[in-house]
Amino acid sequence: MEISIAKANVQELQPLRDLFLHENKIEFVYNKCHLYGWADTYAFTIDNVITGYGAVWGKDKREDRDTIFEFYMIEAFRKYANLVFKKFKEACGATFIECQSNDVLLFSLLCEHAQNIHAGAILFEDSFQTNFYHPQLLFEKNKTPGSHPDDRSYILKLHGETVAAGGLMLNYNKPYADIYYEVKENHRRKGYGSFMLQLLKQEAYAIQRVPAARCHIKNNISKAALLKAGFKTCGFMLTGEIKKEA
Structure with missing residues (x-):
């Protein structure tokens, strides 16, 4: 041979x-x-x-x-x-x-x-739908161009102030959309991260993509938010x- x-x-x-x-x-x-x-x-x-x-x-x-x-x-x-x-x-x-x-x-x-x-890092896949509700938060597209043409970015506002930002990276293998997000430090531990993730998942499905995510293995806060938002661990x-x- x-x-x-x-x-x-x-x-x-x-x-x-x-x-x-x-x-x-x-x-x-x-x-x-x-x-x-x-x-x-x-x-x-x-x-x-x-x-x-x-x-x-x-x-x-x-x-x-x-x-x-x-x-x-x-x-x-x-x-x-x-x-x-x-x-x-x-x-x-x-x-x-x-x-x-x-x-x-x-x-x-x-x-x-x-x-x-x-x-x-920990890899996550979507597992179940969530129904978080924050009536005072406004979710909208980020008008500032992203750093990458395949990046669909969004912001979360509270009374006109941006409290979180995130988006979908579409330069991975189809049909997946890689989700990323960040909550401003002074607005953390209020449930905004999981709410942002819920909305980003909805945006991914709206464009016929499957949401996926990952975080550093020691980032316990991000891991907790992803699990709360309906993701589950699928690998490392x-x-x-x-x-x-x-």
């Missing part, structure tokens, strides 16, 4: 990427790496048959290529995943793996091939150092 790893154009591998996203049915946080040229992609072939692909980017600097963040193989060839992964890490020179725990294949490879694994963002071969 001959395994070959070679750099390839991401457009050429898009059919395989479509299979990866369809099979996992998750918001893939790293998806935008391909959109902005932050990653290199590699095609996997076994006996001259394309069986999968992988992608690398920089863990700390985008221009680096030291971290594997995407790895997919067609199911019929997945029994060779370990062999292909070893060849892939040698070909690309990566020393780290970053993955979402709900990306089952790469998560399993992380557990087997990495050490010093730690979680940096993990990083590990690839073990050196004995």
Whole structure:
């Protein structure tokens, strides 16, 4: 059996990427790496048959290529995943793996091939609808242009004062919309965060997107607001150092 790893154009591998996203049915946080040229992609072939692909980017600097963040193989060839992964890490020179725990294949490879694994963020998916009501709060689109063209931003006002801001990032894999928000410090612990999240979820569904979110694993306040607003934990963002071969 001959395994070959070679750099390839991401457009050429898009059919395989479509299979990866369809099979996992998750918001893939790293998806935008391909959109902005932050990653290199590699095609996997076994006996001259394309069986999968992988992608690398920089863990700390985008221009680096030291971290594997995407790895997919067609199911019929997945029994060779370990062999292909070893060849892939040698070909690309990566020393780290970053993955979402709900990306089952790469998560399993992380557990087997990495050490010093730690979680940096919690991933959330929508679970149930909430019905918070704050009649004095006004929710409206932010008239100030956002920092990114795919950003739909909104503000929450109380008696003319902006008390919270947030929005939807649409540069992730469809149909997902990544929600972000922030409540001004002097207006926290009043339920405004969960109310803002409820409204942002509604905006996402209104444009036929599925809301998703994440927060730093130590951000207990944001985690509590997301859970209160009807989200539930669906995974973690993990990083590990690839073990050196004995």
